[in-house]
Amino acid sequence: MDTGSDVRAEFSDPAGNLAFDEALLREGPAAPVLWLWRNPVSVVVGRGQKVAREVRVAECERDGVPVLRRASGGGTVFHDPGNLNVTLVLPGPADRPLEMLGLVMSAAVEKLGLPPRLGERGLFIGDAKLCGFAVFRTKNGLLAHSTLLIDTDAARVGAYLTGPPPDPKPLDSHRSKVASLADHGVRPAEGEAESVVRAAAAGLLGPLVPRPPTDAELERQRVLLDTRYHYDGWHTDGKQRR
Numbered sequence: 001m002d003t004g005s006d007v008r009a010e011f012s013d014p015a016g017n018l019a020f021d022e023a024l025l026r027e028g029p030a031a032p033v034l035w036l037w038r039n040p041v042s043v044v045v046g047r048g049q050k051v052a053r054e055v056r057v058a059e060c061e062r063d064g065v066p067v068l069r070r071a072s073g074g075g076t077v078f079h080d081p082g083n084l085n086v087t088l089v090l091p092g093p094a095d096r097p098l099e100m101l102g103l104v105m106s107a108a109v110e111k112l113g114l115p116p117r118l119g120e121r122g123l124f125i126g127d128a129k130l131c132g133f134a135v136f137r138t139k140n141g142l143l144a145h146s147t148l149l150i151d152t153d154a155a156r157v158g159a160y161l162t163g164p165p166p167d168p169k170p171l172d173s174h175r176s177k178v179a180s181l182a183d184h185g186v187r188p189a190e191g192e193a194e195s196v197v198r199a200a201a202a203g204l205l206g207p208l209v210p211r212p213p214t215d216a217e218l219e220r221q222r223v224l225l226d227t228r229y230h231y232d233g234w235h236t237d238g239k240q241r242r
Contacts (some may be wrong), residue, residue, distance in 0.1 A: 002031035015229040023127040023220035025143040039079035074134025075173030082152040107200035128179035149180035
């Protein structure tokens with residue numbers, strides 16, 4: 001049986017992070033892969049979403065906030081260094097694709113001293129969302145990822161995302177009240193949130209061996225940057241460079 005891995009990688013470019021996120025799945029790992037990462041300030045829309053329906057474009061342009069698109073579905077999210085991204089890649093098909101990620105994040109939040117409640121689209125503390133979930137499948141595997149709001153200012157989230165539209169469409173985000181760990185009085189020490197998530201994942205998935213990215217993953221990232229994530233058409237309209 002293959003041992004799972006805890007990939008240690010850091011990319012300063014948010015497009016590089018999104019490309020590497022997808023590359024982990026495209027390379028089809030034989031065992032679970034965990035990757036924890038943070039983005040600079042940016043807004044990330046789901047695979048099939050319309051930017052104009054999700055994002056306050058003028059405000060983003062005014063403040064120099066890039067608007068990017070990821071490969072997975074789900075809703076639009078605000079990223080900044082106070083928001084920890086958790087990527088979990090699992091081999092093979094999964095009937096309930098978000099189940100394991102929900103278990104990992106629930107265990108982590110409990111270790112941080114808060115009572116989690118799993119909802120249809122994320123993890124809540126009371127009526128406020130702490131973690132949002134999204135998923136992406138291929139025939140060989142599943143990528144599920146979560147945000148974990150550590151000390152992101154909720155007001156900044158609302159400054160760049162639109163409110164609920166008057167004519168809801170199936171792919172529109174479902175807006176929820178959000179609150180960070182800091183808003184709930186929990187302020188992890190530097191690196192503590194990552195350690196807690198890693199421990200929760202290992203407790204459920206078995207040992208996760210730390211490793212750097214493989215050459216194949218980095219090459220896949222390079223290709224995805226060229227065809228998608230460094231191509232404006234991908235972020236604006238979901239079109240790839242040919």
